[in-house]
Amino acid sequence: MSPLETTYYIIGIICMSLITLILIGLIIVAVMIKTKVTHIQRSLQDKVRPLTDFVDQAEQVARRASKQAKKIFQK
Numbered sequence: 495m496s497p498l499e500t501t502y503y504i505i506g507i508i509c510m511s512l513i514t515l516i517l518i519g520l521i522i523v524a525v526m527i528k529t530k531v532t533h534i535q536r537s538l539q540d541k542v543r544p545l546t547d548f549v550d551q552a553e554q555v556a557r558r559a560s561k562q563a564k565k566i567f568q569k
Contacts, residue, residue, distance in 0.1 A: 495503075
């Protein structure tokens with residue numbers, strides 16, 4: 495092989511190695527971002543859960559009141 499071919503192959507190997515490292519880095523960053531987003535989502539769900547429970551209880555009270563009102567007005 496001529497020195498020009500050898501240089502070309504070496505540059506090709508270096509570029510492929512760098513691209514592989516960049517792709518691995520991007521995958522690692524994507525996993526880290528996914529982990530952080532999942533953590534934020536769970537945190538928000540924990541904060542919203544009491545509000546959801548309160549709304550469910552209020553809905554039950556409203557249904558009971560509606561049933562009682564229907565009973566009263568049907569008599």
